[in-house]
Amino acid sequence: MTFPATEYQERVGRAQVMMAQSGLDALLLTTEPELRYFTGFLTRFWESPARPWFLIVPAHGNPIAVIPSIGAALMGQSWISDIRTWRAPDYVDDGIGLLAETIREIGAKTIGIPDGIETHLRMPIADFRVLQGLLGSKIGGDAGIMRRLRMVKSEAEIAVITRACAVANRAFARVHEIAWVGVPLSEVFRKFQMLCLDEGADWVPYLAGGAGQGGYGDVISPATDTPLKEGDVLMLDTGLVVDGYFCDFDRNFAIGSASEATQAAHEKLSDAVEAAMAIAKVGATAAELFHAMDRIVTGGAGGSDAGRLGHGLGMQLTEWPSLLPADQTVLGAGMVLTLEPGIEVGGGLILVGEENIVIEEAGARYLSKPAPRRMPVL
Amino acid sequence: MTFPATEYQERVGRAQVMMAQSGLDALLLTTEPELRYFTGFLTRFWESPARPWFLIVPAHGNPIAVIPSIGAALMGQSWISDIRTWRAPDYVDDGIGLLAETIREIGAKTIGIPDGIETHLRMPIADFRVLQGLLGSKIGGDAGIMRRLRMVKSEAEIAVITRACAVANRAFARVHEIAWVGVPLSEVFRKFQMLCLDEGADWVPYLAGGAGQGGYGDVISPATDTPLKEGDVLMLDTGLVVDGYFCDFDRNFAIGSASEATQAAHEKLSDAVEAAMAIAKVGATAAELFHAMDRIVTGGAGGSDAGRLGHGLGMQLTEWPSLLPADQTVLGAGMVLTLEPGIEVGGGLILVGEENIVIEEAGARYLSKPAPRRMPVL
Known part of the structure; x- marks a missing residue:
């Protein structure tokens, strides 16, 4: 046990x-x-x-x-x-x-x-x-x-989720070992799962992602054998498991180079996460976190096809609550959440960021090591 | 697609x-x-x-x-x-x-x-x-x-399952690279999943197994951090996925050495699989395959706590039919099955073997490379 x-x-x-x-x-x-x-x-x-x-x-x-x-x-x-x-x-x-x-x-x-x-x-x-x-x-x-x-995790549960997040932090820090121009996305997917295992994951139930010029079409597709190209944004989103508990966050990487517009869009994802973090306290609502991020990524459109901008996390990749306008769940100490803003970058493409946080009496604390504001260039 | x-x-x-x-x-x-x-x-x-x-x-x-x-x-x-x-x-x-x-x-x-x-x-x-x-x-x-x-697979589906089995065949052939006396079972599990990915798995949804002196207690437990010991039997059972289709078979390995009694028990698993293969033809029933194996591993007791001695396989790790006395499913060309005999070796311990086969008009054909009659000693 x-x-x-x-x-x-x-x-x-x-x-x-x-x-x-x-x-x-x-x-x-x-x-x-x-x-x-x-x-x-x-x-x-x-x-x-x-x-x-x-x-x-x-x-x-x-x-x-x-x-x-x-x-x-x-x-x-x-x-x-x-x-x-x-x-x-x-x-x-x-x-x-x-x-x-x-x-x-x-x-x-x-x-x-x-x-x-x-x-x-x-x-x-x-x-x-x-x-x-x-x-x-x-x-x-x-x-x-x-x-x-x-929905409310114990100290023991938070400690395990923290370990899962640390494994993913280490794996993401090694993506430069596996991804560059010419490597098929399917090979990046296989090797990233190997990095997660090498860093201590018990298993890797979830990996999604995408790669494309300046953005990607969706975040749920399996990998194709298409090689990475100069100017692609590569996104990897993993739900790996340690002792039965998930982390769930992603990272974006620029392959070779990124335009200033693409980097600016990525910075907006960081802005959105920071806006949610600023109000993520005991007593705030799931809906308020949604609106804090939505104001930045859409200007306040109130929704998108993703349906939500984050969710609970624990024994499952996704759990209650959902960060969406209708969710009036009041945040309490011990809740573990993802903040998952997405932004449209034109041509039907998107960029999506994701962090894992825990709500404590003193405020929110990152469990994932927050993504750098500017995408690392591989 | x-x-x-x-x-x-x-x-x-x-x-x-x-x-x-x-x-x-x-x-x-x-x-x-x-x-x-x-x-x-x-x-x-x-x-x-x-x-x-x-x-x-x-x-x-x-x-x-x-x-x-x-x-x-x-x-x-x-x-x-x-x-x-x-x-x-x-x-x-x-x-x-x-x-x-x-x-x-x-x-x-x-x-x-x-x-x-x-x-x-x-x-x-x-x-x-x-x-x-x-x-x-x-x-x-x-x-x-x-x-x-x-329950009846197309030629296209069988081709994909064949590729998944080939990936697992290659991974099992490399277990000597990761398992020996002193290596914690949890590390063997992590590294075996890495071998599966390295050999071409898209992902590894399922890995179970066990290790113990002359046998193991069950086949569904997660790995502990206990190091492998001289005289252990190590079993690894994987359901890895290629293009959305599973293989599902296992292999047993002797750590350092195995007693003659343990090797004899392992040979009986091969006998049971061969007995089922001999009658696995269009028109035979799932129950008949069960009894062919059960006669060898229990002397014909008619059942065990595992509940069955094999099952269908495809988009899921386990599918219909079940190889058990009540299953009168008539085998047809295109069915992909596991043959999964288990044998008690005393002290509450068991050994379990598993192969993947396809039923064709001409008879049954192995999709997994059949386990050697005697366990490889690592």
């Missing part, structure tokens, strides 16, 4: 206070970060969609894991003692009978699952219908409990 | 034949492999859970993408011409209104979503309830159409 058992037990305690406030007898959880949040169960085996996994957090007492037997040994290393297993995949009953029996045993009537934005239910929807039939009741929402819990 | 447009158009044609047989007016798809199967839309951006993505495959005509505007540029490079976007995340209506309107526009009444084993619905369940309310109808299952389609 990444943290001592007390870390997970305190999380359960906080959840149970919220459950009492919302009249919930149990939370039913199905996704990787939800299970790991309460148990510490860390494995890359979730990459296989074959088997469902369940955790019940009751209103009182400890969580109960209802999981495939292939996971029993690893879950047995966690602080969870009530572990119930079946041999998945089971074509007759893939854990649903065992799950319903467990829920009935603890007498839970009102059951909540995370059902809001940025959530999904990781189990076959036909099995979910069977479960509701067995329980004789509709399973409702979790009243935003998982969102509220996970 | 990985393939020419005709590849995707033929898939749509096959889906529409099956939809007619099942009385479905449309398929509604929400997950990465489902969207990519029909569109070629390839991005690592799915790592972010923030935004839902939708594809409608109508009974007649071309698919319609209903997606966040951040994906419009990339989807615009595919063969899909009807792309409808909204600026996600939208806290008032995160694409549900646009999706319902599109479904109404094409006049679809009976709508199917993949709802069976190994599937999930990638959207907030609260939004799914809203969608059903807007449509005034319950959305049903897809009659197994996606499973039937994806």
